[in-house]
Amino acid sequence: MGDLEVHALRGINMDVHKSDFIAIMGKSGSGKSTFMNIAGCLDVPTKGEYMLDNVDVGKLNKDQLAHLRNKKIGFVFQSFNLLSRTSALENVELPLMYNSKVSSKEMKERSINALESVGLADRSHHLPSQLSGGEQQRVAIARALVNNPVVILADEPTGNLDTRTSVEVMSIFQKLNTQGITVIIVTHEPDIAAYTNRNVTFRDGRIQKDFIVEKPRNAATELLTMPVLTEEETI
Amino acid sequence: MKLRNQLKAAIRSLGKNKMRTFLTMLGIIIGVASVIAMLAIGQGSKESIQKQIANLGTNLLTVFPSASMTGGVRMEAGSSVKLTMDDYKAVASRCPAVLYSTPTVRTSGQLIASGQNWRTTVWGVYPDYFNIRNLDIDKGAVFTLNDDRTASKVCVIGQTVNKYLFGEGQDPTGRIIRINKIPFQVIGLIAAKGQNAWGQDQDDIVIAPFNTVQVRMMTVTYIQSIMLSATSETMIPEATDEVTQVLKERHRLGPSEDPDFSIRSQADISSAATATSSILTALLASIASISLLVGGIGIMNIMLVSVTERTREIGIRMGVGARGRDVLLQFLIEALMISLIGGLLGVGLGIIASGVIASIMSWPVTITVQSIVLSFLFSTAIGIFFGWYPARKAASLNPIDALRYE
Structure with missing residues (x-):
């Protein structure tokens, strides 16, 4: 593409409320990624404005964006993006390292709490290579929520996971959402989108559909009836 | 990011590639050691010359008859007068x-x-x-x-x-x-x-x-x-x-x-001899510093490779809130750590090498504190100088591209 100017998003008007659990859907090239980049303060819109927690993100410089990401955003990626050869605990500590107001004692406490809330307190000293895919993604979620963000943005969090693990991850998101955390995930799979409260479909840079899910699936109860995979548990 | 955490992170990432870190460090070690050894040899010879001159008697003056000139032709000194x-x-x-x-x-x-x-x-x-x-x-x-x-x-x-x-x-x-x-x-x-x-x-x-x-x-x-x-x-x-x-x-x-006479003092001879050995020392030290410079280029090279390899990591760090200057500092600290540790080991090796030269070649060798401080500071400066460009490069990465980097 190079220098060709592409308007990945145009004329979008969307409100995200506190405690929303939104699934962003759409084909590739529909503008999902650009939406997530802007929502995650990694990028700023060329026109229009993005208000995050009463801050006009479009007017901020790079350092201010970094600061905002550190304070208000939690990222979860399809490929986990954990630092290799760095323990689960230290991976979770990473966002707090860039927050000079957090003491190292507080950093450790909060990180352990975050790992506990994803059920991995006992794995805190394992390296990513010693964890299964689902566990790695749970570490990534712990990292995303350790800074008490306004919103957690997850880009295809289940894309690299099998069905059962995907449901596990969704159950964690549902649990966090019931605690009041806003979660936005990008997904291809309608099955996964069915666990959320609101589905937004992008097409050619515009919002094609935006509806409330009447009866979201409950991941936690489904897990009880799902067969346990040995591969997952024997590690 | 706090300095303590920065140092911990730097040690960790240098420890991931121990061999590579050591080889990069070796350039600095050899550079610093050779600067120290060369300065020690130069200083040693300078001191021994000065001692010998003092031995002759430092207040010594000698009066010689000058060469006479007959019709523009200078004759041998003392030939007529x-x-x-x-x-x-x-x-x-x-x-x-x-x-x-x-x-x-x-x-x-x-x-x-x-x-x-x-x-x-x-x-x-x-x-x-x-x-x-x-x-x-x-x-x-x-x-x-x-x-x-x-x-x-x-x-x-x-x-x-x-x-x-x-x-x-x-x-x-x-x-x-x-x-x-x-x-x-x-x-x-x-x-x-x-x-x-x-x-x-x-x-x-x-x-x-x-x-x-x-x-x-x-x-x-x-x-x-x-x-x-x-x-x-x-x-x-x-x-x-x-x-x-x-x-x-x-x-x-x-x-x-x-x-029609000339007066030569020991001070003239002494300063001439000292100047000669100073030039020699400067020459030796500058040759040695070239190896230190090459060591610095080695650091830059390896840091550039490291930045490319760790593009993802940089993306992750930026994603969770690292500012450009945090990333800059992280890579600069790594480069600096290589040159500092290399500098320290080089000082040790330089002292040992000087001792070996002194005992095997029986040359006069003097290690001065200045030469140690000088070469150590020089190696630190090289670490900052050659570490800056790769660190700058890392800091200027776009987090979106860095996160997507394979």
């Missing part, structure tokens, strides 16, 4: 800044004693000569001014002469040496003085009363040079001025005319 005994007497009596003084004549002589023979320089001087040159007497005594007046055939010999004529460690006093067939009685042995800065053996010498050598051996009336010592090192310029004035007056030269 000579210094005379009256010149010497005038200098000795009229220069308050002069402490000791002696006229000198010098000739070479074939020495024969106890079936051995040896050829060396015979000096004819006053007893003051021993004070001017800081010569100590090992055995026996120095001749007196009375010996000079009577032109008695006595002499004092150096260790080398003693070794070849009588054998090392022998007491030569009282023995007879025939110098150019004239029998001399040895009355003293000079304490060993070793080589001077030019490798000349200062113990290969025979010293006899001035008159004895001038009249009995050389049969001349002039004197070859006047040696004198200033009352102190700081009085050298004053003594030079006084001697110049007295001799110009005696040689009927106006104040603006060039003198």
Whole structure:
């Protein structure tokens, strides 16, 4: 593409409320990624404005964006993006390292709490290579929520996971959402989108559909009836 | 990010590639070590030259007759104008800044004693000569001014002469040496003085009363040079001025005319020799610093590779809130750590290498604190200088691209 100017998003008007659990859907090239980049303060819109927690993100410089990401955003990626050869605990500590107001004692406490809330307190000293895919993604979620963000943005969090693990991850998101955390995930799979409260479909840079899910699936109860995979548990 | 955490992160990431880190460090280690060793050799030789010059007597001044000029052709020094005994007497009596003084004549002589023979320089001087040159007497005594007046055939010999004529460690006093067939009685042995800065053996010498050598051996009336010592090192310029004035007056030269003699001080020779060895030191050190520079380029190279390899990591860190300067600092600290640790190890290796050079080659070696501080600071500066560009490159990455980087 190079220098060709592409308007990945145009004329979008969307409100995200506190405690929303939104699934962003759409084909590739529909503008999902650009939406997530802007929502995650990694990028700023060329026109229009993005208000995050009463801050006009479009007017901020790079350092201010970094600061905002550190304070208000939690990222979860399809490929986990954990630092290799760095323990689960230290991976979770990473966002707090860039927050000079957090003491190292507080950093450790909060990180352990975050790992506990994803059920991995006992794995805190394992390296990513010693964890299964689902566990790695749970570490990534712990990292995303350790800074008490306004919103957690997850880009295809289940894309690299099998069905059962995907449901596990969704159950964690549902649990966090019931605690009041806003979660936005990008997904291809309608099955996964069915666990959320609101589905937004992008097409050619515009919002094609935006509806409330009447009866979201409950991941936690489904897990009880799902067969346990040995591969997952024997590690 | 707090500095402690930065340091921890740097140690961790350097530890991930131990071999690579070590090899990069090796460039700095070798660079710093060679700078220290070269400076140590340079400093050592400088000090030994200075010591030898001080050995000659630092207040020493020598007055030589100058070369004369006949129709634009310069003749050999001393070829027409000579210094005379009256010149010497005038200098000795009229220069308050002069402490000791002696006229000198010098000739070479074939020495024969106890079936051995040896050829060396015979000096004819006053007893003051021993004070001017800081010569100590090992055995026996120095001749007196009375010996000079009577032109008695006595002499004092150096260790080398003693070794070849009588054998090392022998007491030569009282023995007879025939110098150019004239029998001399040895009355003293000079304490060993070793080589001077030019490798000349200062113990290969025979010293006899001035008159004895001038009249009995050389049969001349002039004197070859006047040696004198200033009352102190700081009085050298004053003594030079006084001697110049007295001799110009005696040689009927106006104040603006060039003198027909020259005065050489040990300080001239000393500064020339020291300058030479300083240049040598600078040369050695600059060659060594090139290797330090190459080591720095090695750091830059490896840091650039590291930045590319860790693009993802940089993306993750930026994603969770690292600012450009956090990333910059992280990579700069890594580069700095390589050069600091390399610098420290290099200092150690440099000290060891200097010691090895000193013991194997038996060269004089002096390690100064300045050379250690200097090379260590230099290696640190190199770490910052060559670490900056890769760190800058890492810091300017776009987090979106960095996160997507495969």
